[in-house]
Amino acid sequence: METLNAAELLAALGHESRLSIFRLLVEAGTEGLFASAIGEKLGLPAPTLSFHLSHLTRVGLIRGQKESRFIRYAAEYATMDELIAFLTSNCCQGEACLPKTSACDTIAKRRKLGDSPSSCGKEPS
Amino acid sequence: METLNAAELLAALGHESRLSIFRLLVEAGTEGLFASAIGEKLGLPAPTLSFHLSHLTRVGLIRGQKESRFIRYAAEYATMDELIAFLTSNCCQGEACLPKTSACDTIAKRRKLGDSPSSCGKEPS
DNA sequence: TCCATAGTTCAAGTATTATAGAAATATCAA
DNA sequence: TTGATATTTCTATAATACTTGAACTATGGA
Secondary structure (H helix, E strand, O other): OOHHHHHHHHHHHOOHHHHHHHHHHHHHHHHOEEHHHHHHHHOOOHHHHHHHHHHHHHHOOEEEEEEOOEEEEEEOHHHHHHHHHHHHOOOHHHOOOOOOOOOOOHHHHHOOOOOOOOOOOOOOO | OOHHHHHHHHHHHOOHHHHHHHHHHHHHHHHOEEHHHHHHHHOOOHHHHHHHHHHHHHHOOEEEEEEOOEEEEEEOHHHHHHHHHHHHOOOHHHOOOOOOOOOOOHHHHHOOOOOOOOOOOOOOO
C-alpha cells in the first residue's frame, strides 16, 4: 500500500459519522447491515448517510450489494488489514511497541512468516 | 477510546504529509528525528511542517522535546496501539478477518488475555 | 553584542469537505 | 397503474483545513 492510498483510507475514517458507520459494519460481520438500519442507528438524514456510504465505498473500506429495494453494506476487512499492516510496518525497531495490537513486523508476516523472526510483542532484550 | 477521539487521530493521519511524518517517526524508533531532518526528507517548507507537527502533537500521535535549538520528535506508539485496538475491537465475530494484523479480539487482549480466548487469526470453523 | 539558525506564529488566500432540503430513480406491493 | 419505500443525485450553503510568505522568538556561536 502506498502512502497516498493509506492517507485516503485514514481520511475516510477520520470523520465521526463515517467511523461510526465503519465500526457498526465491522461489528456486524460479513452479514453486514442495510443502509436504512445504519441510518436509524446513527440518526443521519438519508442524503448525508448516502454521501458517507459512497465515500467509504469509493476508497474500498466497505462494499454494498443491492437486494431488491435495499442495499446491504459490509466492511471490507482486507482493506483494513492492509491499512493496519501499512501503519505498523517496520515499526519500533524490534521493541515491543504495540502490546495491544501485536502487529509489529507485518512485512515479515506478509511474506508468509518464513524469514526474519520478529521480536515484537516481547519485552525488549 | 471513544469514537470522536479515534476520528481525530484518523483525520490527523489522513493527510499525505502528516502520514509521511508519522511513518518516518514510527520507523525511526524511540530516538526519533529532529524537525529539520523531517523537513529535509519530505521537502516541506518550515511553516507547513510546523503546522502538521503541531497537529500530530495536539492529538497525541507524536511528541516533541526541545534540545537546545532543535526539537526532537518521536512517535507515540501507545496512541497508535490504542487506535488500532479501537478499530479492530469486536471485529469479525470470530472469523479470521485480519490475517496480516492478528489484532482481533483486542478487548480480550486488553483485559490481560485472562478470559474469553479468541478464535481470530485461525481459519473459521 | 551581533549574526545565523531552528522553529513557530500570523495573516491571507485557496481549496476541500460536510450538510441537508428538494427532486429524481428504482423497486415493490396493492 | 398508483402509491409507498429505499436510496441517490442535485444544489446551495456553510464550515473547515491547507499552504506559505513574512515576521517573530529562542538559542548558540563568534
